Amino acid sequence: MRIKKENSVEVIAKISAVKAAIEKQKSSGKSIGFVPTMGFLHEGHLSLVRESLRRTGYTVVSIFVNPTQFGPKEDLQEYPRNLEKDMAFLEELGVDLVFIPDTLEMYPEGFKTYVEVTDLQDNFEGRSRPGHFRGVCTVVLKFFEIINPDVAYFGQKDAQQSVIIKKMVGDLNLDVEIQVLPTVREKDGLALSSRNVYLTKDQRKAASILVNCLRKAKNMVEAGEKDPYVITKEMTRMIGRQTLADLDYIAIVDVGNFEPLDKIKKEALIAVAVYFGKVRLIDNMIVQSKE
Numbered sequence: 001m002r003i004k005k006e007n008s009v010e011v012i013a014k015i016s017a018v019k020a021a022i023e024k025q026k027s028s029g030k031s032i033g034f035v036p037t038m039g040f041l042h043e044g045h046l047s048l049v050r051e052s053l054r055r056t057g058y059t060v061v062s063i064f065v066n067p068t069q070f071g072p073k074e075d076l077q078e079y080p081r082n083l084e085k086d087m088a089f090l091e092e093l094g095v096d097l098v099f100i101p102d103t104l105e106m107y108p109e110g111f112k113t114y115v116e117v118t119d120l121q122d123n124f125e126g127r128s129r130p131g132h133f134r135g136v137c138t139v140v141l142k143f144f145e146i147i148n149p150d151v152a153y154f155g156q157k158d159a160q161q162s163v164i165i166k167k168m169v170g171d172l173n174l175d176v177e178i179q180v181l182p183t184v185r186e187k188d189g190l191a192l193s194s195r196n197v198y199l200t201k202d203q204r205k206a207a208s209i210l211v212n213c214l215r216k217a218k219n220m221v222e223a224g225e226k227d228p229y230v231i232t233k234e235m236t237r238m239i240g241r242q243t244l245a246d247l248d249y250i251a252i253v254d255v256g257n258f259e260p261l262d263k264i265k266k267e268a269l270i271a272v273a274v275y276f277g278k279v280r281l282i283d284n285m286i287v288q289s290k291e
């Protein structure tokens with residue numbers, strides 16, 4: 001069922017109609033780019049959409065606040081939404097199709113099948129948000145099945161998510177290229193996130209501690225520091241000095257597989273998660289040792 005057609009952006013709510021629309025494009029030889037989102041779009045999402053528009057012949061964006069990736073104590077109901085603004089952004093960019101299913105369309109009564117990338121889903125984000133990656137993988141696999149994209153775009157801000165999705169794609173022999181694009185930041189370096197709107201003025205100011213401690217870590221690695229313990233200690237000290245910030249975790253891991261490192265050799269990914277009251281923010285940087 002097509003619910004709207006405006007300025008040539010097709011807006012579809014039903015899976016069967018999305019499949020038909022995409023089939024038509026594929027048979028005319030167009031490559032399909034896909035940007036999955038939970039809406040409340042910001043420049044981070046838009047950078048993915050622009051890249052898809054540049055590289056592929058037909059760009060699909062999904063807007064779906066996926067209930068299965070929220071834990072029982074998480075902010076599903078309060079998750080920010082602004083469909084009108086999202087549509088204005090997407091129309092202006094010239095997206096071809098926006099898929100906006102409702103919960104029952106994606107998870108009909110009696111839904112029982114979930115996808116898990118074992119082990120990788122249990123550390124760091126997975127430990128703080130049990131069940132989160134199972135929900136992400138399940139919905140992303142469903143989207144891949146429905147949309148059948150040639151390329152799908154994700155943001156580096158959710159680094160563990162990208163690693164897990166790449167692993168799922170490899171393990172299940174899915175025929176989709178995963179592109180991970182750089183984090184988009186505010187002037188003070190804070191990574192763009194839909195959750196930033198929850199921050200009070202003081203918390204917003206304090207939130208630059210995430211990027212600041214990552215920059216410090218990057219400088220330490222570039223100056224020759226190879227011991228994750230020393231870097232973690234310094235980052236913990238910096239975050240501890242910020243009274244509004246509560247450290248959740250610091251991860252110093254292999255860029256490709258998110259395994260914790262004993263020693264930094266050439267390259268590492270440093271990730272951090274910090275609470276400001278109830279708001280939990282994440283960020284990360286890939287660092288290169290110069291020696």
Ligand code: PAF
Nearest residue numbers: 036037038066136139158
């Ligand atoms: O990164 C997100 O916004 C979500 O986890 C995703 C990939 C859209 C799945 O719901």
